[in-house]
Structures are given as C-alpha cells and as structure tokens.
Amino acid sequence: MYSIGDVATMMGINPSALRFYDRQGLLPFVARDKAGRRQFSKNDLNFIEVIDCLKKSGVPVKDIGHFVQLCMAGDSTLHERYAYLDKEEQMLQDKLRETQAQLDFLRYKKWYYKTSVEAGTEKIHFAPGTNEVDPQTKAIYQKELAHCQNLRDLIDLAQDDA
Amino acid sequence: MYSIGDVATMMGINPSALRFYDRQGLLPFVARDKAGRRQFSKNDLNFIEVIDCLKKSGVPVKDIGHFVQLCMAGDSTLHERYAYLDKEEQMLQDKLRETQAQLDFLRYKKWYYKTSVEAGTEKIHFAPGTNEVDPQTKAIYQKELAHCQNLRDLIDLAQDDA
DNA sequence: TGTTGACTTAAACCACAGTTTAAGTCGTAG
DNA sequence: CTACGACTTAAACTGTGGTTTAAGTCAACA
Structure with a gap:
C-alpha cells in the first residue's frame, strides 16, 4: 500500500x-x-x-x-470499454498526423529563415519591389525538399546556431 | 484585402x-x-x-x-527567429514521440479489452485468486506484439465493434 | 432616407485544470 | 507527552484561452 x-x-x-x-x-x-x-x-x-x-x-x-x-461496473461493460479505447486510438492517430503536418510547416519556415540568415536579409523571399513574401516561395521549398537527400542539409543552419 | x-x-x-x-x-x-x-x-x-x-x-x-x-523588428532578428523555430521543431519532435508512447500504451489496453471481450471476462488477466491484474500481463502482450505480423490482428476486435 | 449587416470596443463572463490556503487529524520519534 | 511531518477537507484562488454582451459606427442597398 x-x-x-x-x-x-x-x-x-x-x-x-x-x-x-x-x-x-x-x-x-x-x-x-x-x-x-x-x-x-x-x-x-x-x-x-x-x-x-x-x-x-x-x-x-x-x-x-x-x-x-x-x-x-464489471464485465458487462467490457465491450464498451474496448470501443472507447478504439475511439481514443483513432484520436491519437489523428493527433499524430496533425503534429506531423505542423512539423512539416515549421520546417518550411526553418528553411525560410536559414536561407534568409545566409543571405543576410529576408528580402530574398519577397516578391520584387514589395515587402511581401513571394507566393511561390513555398513551392520552391517543396521542390528542393523533393530533390534533397538529407533534410538537415536543407533546413539546419551550419554549427553556429549555438 | x-x-x-x-x-x-x-x-x-x-x-x-x-x-x-x-x-x-x-x-x-x-x-x-x-x-x-x-x-x-x-x-x-x-x-x-x-x-x-x-x-x-x-x-x-x-x-x-x-x-x-x-x-x-526586421533583418537583425533573423538568426533569433531561426533559433526560435529550431527550438519549436525539437518540441514538436518530442511531442511526436510522446504521443507515439501514449498510442503504444493505449494499444496494449485495447489488446487487454479485446482478449477480455473474447473471453467474456476480465478475470483472464487477473492473478489467480485475486481481483488484481497479473503483473505479467503487459509482458505477455509485448511478447505477442514482438512475434505478430499484423498489429490489427492483435488488438482489433473482429467486425462487430460497429 | 432609413434599415440592415458586418464591423468596432471594453468589459464581463466562461470552462478547464489544477493550486493554494486554512484549519484540523493522526502516528510516531524524541 | 509533545512536537513534527504527512495527511485530510472545503473553499478560495490562479492562469490560459478564449466567448459573449452591450453599445456604438459605418457602408451599401431598397
């Protein structure tokens, strides 16, 4: 006890x-x-x-x-308890997928800032003559992502981030 | 606009x-x-x-x-913004791992209730002569899990759960 | 020229998940 | 035998993340 x-x-x-x-x-x-x-x-x-x-x-x-x-309540609710956990399993699976989607988005923004830091300015991602992010920026990232061997090379800044 | x-x-x-x-x-x-x-x-x-x-x-x-x-604040904070997102990436990765651990545990309990439903009673998991779950129950599940081909066969109740 | 409908604000209200406080009860170690 | 530490309760309090309400402004349409 x-x-x-x-x-x-x-x-x-x-x-x-x-x-x-x-x-x-x-x-x-x-x-x-x-x-x-x-x-x-x-x-x-x-x-x-x-x-x-x-x-x-x-x-x-x-x-x-x-x-x-x-x-x-005892054995009479066994099936209901199973069904409850089954529902929760689905919830957790959905949550896992959502978190993965957020992670994917966050990595896009990491790439955005990595490349900006390397260029010294965020302007490299702006549409010409504006202060707004070029609508094609994300597509460029996704293309690079599809072709790249190692995610870390794409989104991690070398060393000095410590 | x-x-x-x-x-x-x-x-x-x-x-x-x-x-x-x-x-x-x-x-x-x-x-x-x-x-x-x-x-x-x-x-x-x-x-x-x-x-x-x-x-x-x-x-x-x-x-x-x-x-x-x-x-x-402009380009002077680019590095700090990158570091912030890097930290958040780690957080999300941790969260992903935690959610996976909860899912694993939930699946063990689904197996517990699936087998109980099939037996008609939860008592099959109790230590002999008690109303307490046998301390070895989880180890039995983990052994079955290691040997099984298809997780669904192990933890999903056939059809009638609808 | 009304009268909608979508907007504005500040302030009150709400749910959720605890945490903190105050006052009291035990068992045991000195 | 008394003092300490760990426990008990009810009730008040906290923080987070909004939502709701009340009163008002404005543009456009019949």
Whole structure:
C-alpha cells in the first residue's frame, strides 16, 4: 500500500492533482485507512497509469471519469470499454498526423529563415519591389525538399546556431 | 484585402479569437480602413498561418507574441527567429514521440479489452485468486506484439465493434 | 432616407485544470 | 507527552484561452 505522497513521487503527479482527480470521480477505487488517509494498492497504480495516459492524450477529466465508471461496473461493460479505447486510438492517430503536418510547416519556415540568415536579409523571399513574401516561395521549398537527400542539409543552419 | 470575417472563414478561426489575438499583440501588422475596420493583406495571411501553426503546436499566446515582435523588428532578428523555430521543431519532435508512447500504451489496453471481450471476462488477466491484474500481463502482450505480423490482428476486435 | 449587416470596443463572463490556503487529524520519534 | 511531518477537507484562488454582451459606427442597398 502506498500513500498519496508515494504515488505522487512514483507517477510524477502533484498530490493536489491526485486529490483533484479523486474529487472529480477518477479514483473511486482508492481505499482509506482508519484515519481517512488514501491507501493506493499496486493495482490502483495500473489504473492511474491509464488515467495518466488518457490525460496526456488530451482527454477531458470528465470523459476519463466516464471510462472509470465503466471499469467499476464489471464485465458487462467490457465491450464498451474496448470501443472507447478504439475511439481514443483513432484520436491519437489523428493527433499524430496533425503534429506531423505542423512539423512539416515549421520546417518550411526553418528553411525560410536559414536561407534568409545566409543571405543576410529576408528580402530574398519577397516578391520584387514589395515587402511581401513571394507566393511561390513555398513551392520552391517543396521542390528542393523533393530533390534533397538529407533534410538537415536543407533546413539546419551550419554549427553556429549555438 | 480581406475583412476579419473573410479571414475567419478562410482560416477556420472565430472572429472573436482573431480580435483576442490582436489584443494580445499577435497581429500588430494588420491595417485598418477609415472606419477602423481591420484589413488583412495576402501577406498577413502568411503570418496568420505561422501563428496558427504555433498555436496548434501548443505554444502559449505570449510566446507567439514574442516571435511576432521579432518578425516586426526586421533583418537583425533573423538568426533569433531561426533559433526560435529550431527550438519549436525539437518540441514538436518530442511531442511526436510522446504521443507515439501514449498510442503504444493505449494499444496494449485495447489488446487487454479485446482478449477480455473474447473471453467474456476480465478475470483472464487477473492473478489467480485475486481481483488484481497479473503483473505479467503487459509482458505477455509485448511478447505477442514482438512475434505478430499484423498489429490489427492483435488488438482489433473482429467486425462487430460497429 | 432609413434599415440592415458586418464591423468596432471594453468589459464581463466562461470552462478547464489544477493550486493554494486554512484549519484540523493522526502516528510516531524524541 | 509533545512536537513534527504527512495527511485530510472545503473553499478560495490562479492562469490560459478564449466567448459573449452591450453599445456604438459605418457602408451599401431598397
């Protein structure tokens, strides 16, 4: 059995946060000693691992509470629990794709600034006679990207960025 | 030139959110017409694309404001802007790895529930004579994962999950 | 020449996810 | 036996990221 402080240390979660989760119905399984102190079992830690994973995946506290309720209800909710995790898997896969898209865009801008730094001015990307970025700039990057061997050569500034 | 409503529609951002970003100093470059209405240029949309990317990457509004200030300051900040995006690239790469780790864990739990549903009870994963998950359960999954051809066969329930 | 509809502002309001505070209860080590 | 540290609660507070409201301005169209 572990105290709330033990769990907080082991899981890297603030004790106040654990009490907050308890208040929100995420920890209905946690036992208490005679003095009313929370006593976490080894199995409780498995639960908290799931809760922590869902939390880090961006699932709202109240939704996690719903899942915990299903867990408390026994074998009749097994299918529903599976379906819930299946949905979350899809969410995470989407999130992974989105993050990748943001990374791709960020790398384009890194290239934009790498080449600007090398040229000493951002103007190399402006449409002639304006202070606006040439609409073709991104297409140029994408062409270079398609032809390049090593992404790092394309977007990383040599050494001196430290 | 585009109105705030045009931009909101094109970028999929609430007009109120755009005004909020402006108040927070994220849109100092936006022009106004005689009546005080915001007029967004094509180049402003490039900026908003960057802001939107950073926002979706989880960068706090005030940090984005700092980056925008650098952009306003001209060529002398090119290197700093590059370094900023380089740091954000690392952040996003870390985030990608974290999300992948959460996905891996979620898939373990999907397997846990798939096999439980197939058995009709969660008890197949409990240590004998207890109501606690056997500490070896995850190791069993990882062994099966290492040997399996197709992840979907391992963790997806046949058809009827619809 | 109204009267829409889209815009403007400041200020109030909201949800979410905790964190902090204040007051109190235990168990144990000196 | 008392003092300390770790725990308990309810309630107040915080920060972030907006959204909503109220009151007003303006351009264009019937």
